Amino acid sequence: MKPKVLVTRRLLPEALAYLQEHARVEGGKSRRGLTRENLKAKIRDKDGLLCLLVDQIDRDIMDSAPRLKIIANCAVGFDNIDLGEARKRGILVTNTPGVLTETTADLTWALILATARKIPQSDRFTRNKRFRGWELDLFLGKELTGKRLGIIGMGRIGMAVALRARTFRMEVVYFDPCRLTPQEEKTLKAAFVPLDNLLASSDIITIHASLHPGTYHLISAENLRLMKKDAILVNVARGPIVDEKALARALARRQLWGAGLDVYEKEPAIQPELLRLDNVVLLPHIGSATYETRLRMAMMAARNLIQGLKGGRPDHLVV
Numbered sequence: 620m621k622p623k624v625l626v627t628r629r630l631l632p633e634a635l636a637y638l639q640e641h642a643r644v645e646g647g648k649s650r651r652g653l654t655r656e657n658l659k660a661k662i663r664d665k666d667g668l669l670c671l672l673v674d675q676i677d678r679d680i681m682d683s684a685p686r687l688k689i690i691a692n693c694a695v696g697f698d699n700i701d702l703g704e705a706r707k708r709g710i711l712v713t714n715t716p717g718v719l720t721e722t723t724a725d726l727t728w729a730l731i732l733a734t735a736r737k738i739p740q741s742d743r744f745t746r747n748k749r750f751r752g753w754e755l756d757l758f759l760g761k762e763l764t765g766k767r768l769g770i771i772g773m774g775r776i777g778m779a780v781a782l783r784a785r786t787f788r789m790e791v792v793y794f795d796p797c798r799l800t801p802q803e804e805k806t807l808k809a810a811f812v813p814l815d816n817l818l819a820s821s822d823i824i825t826i827h828a829s830l831h832p833g834t835y836h837l838i839s840a841e842n843l844r845l846m847k848k849d850a851i852l853v854n855v856a857r858g859p860i861v862d863e864k865a866l867a868r869a870l871a872r873r874q875l876w877g878a879g880l881d882v883y884e885k886e887p888a889i890q891p892e893l894l895r896l897d898n899v900v901l902l903p904h905i906g907s908a909t910y911e912t913r914l915r916m917a918m919m920a921a922r923n924l925i926q927g928l929k930g931g932r933p934d935h936l937v938v
């Protein structure tokens with residue numbers, strides 16, 4: 620008998636077809652997620668769950684899933700899953716590392732450039748037929764060449780961002796509790812500095828850390844005050860790493876020059892003040908959103924799930 624699998628939201632058809640070959644699949648077609656009550660009802664008789672980063676899989680959900688053997692998260696981050704609870708119950712948890720590194724690094728640079736050169740603001744201005752001809756001081760942005768880039772979180776994505784910084788001949792510093800090897804630092808031309816030093820000295824600060832209790836509100840009001848007045852903060856990691864209210868306040872007071880955000884503290888809600896500000900560029904969590912990457916992620920999550928359900932060790936096991 621094929622195992623029973625629940626897919627919380629729309630999956631790419633190729634990945635759904637793969638799952639259907641190996642399992643009896645429910646869900647995977649609707650853009651709208653399940654309500655918690657629906658999820659609890661539907662997971663009751665399932666052996667496997669394929670979920671997205673927007674699904675909170677906590678103790679309450681696991682209590683409703685007596686047969687559950689594996690949770691395959693279609694994301695590299697897994698802060699939406701209570702790992703402790705899963706471990707206690709012997710439920711495997713998998714993620715999708717590696718396949719979205721370059722895409723997310725590309726988006727980081729798109730966001731750095733969009734923020735530094737006011738691209739969305741200029742586009743809105745032009746569409747609104749306000750372009751009356753070349754002006755010496757129209758949409759003056761920030762130069763990147765020769766500036767200092769501070770990377771918080773030097774994992775795979777942080778390193779890919781550092782490599783791209785060479786094109787701009789930027790000086791790269793980083794902070795991560797796990798220091799790179801001297802060889803890696805040399806290859807990336809990146810120097811380790813303490814966090815407060817990075818915050819106080821960088822022109823562009825970009826966040827690539829994972830979310831856990833130690834990084835929650837790492838960028839607090841106090842840490843925002845350490846940043847240079849003309850600095851830019853970019854976050855493509857997880858929203859709660861930045862105190863969003865404090866950031867909105869700092870941007871409104873021009874305590875820093877600008878920010879580019881792809882992620883938010885209470886997604887999809889956004890601090891209303893941010894929506895009114897013109898010195899912040901806002902994206903809808905599209906860091907890994909290319910067709911190729913999302914297909915790789917969906918296929919990887921589907922394969923992890925089936926490997927676990929067949930009793931093997933999934934390739935990308937978290938716990």
Ligand code: DGY
Nearest residue numbers: 693694695696906907
């Ligand atoms: C992830 O996989 O964790 C990313 O946030 C998706 O873009």
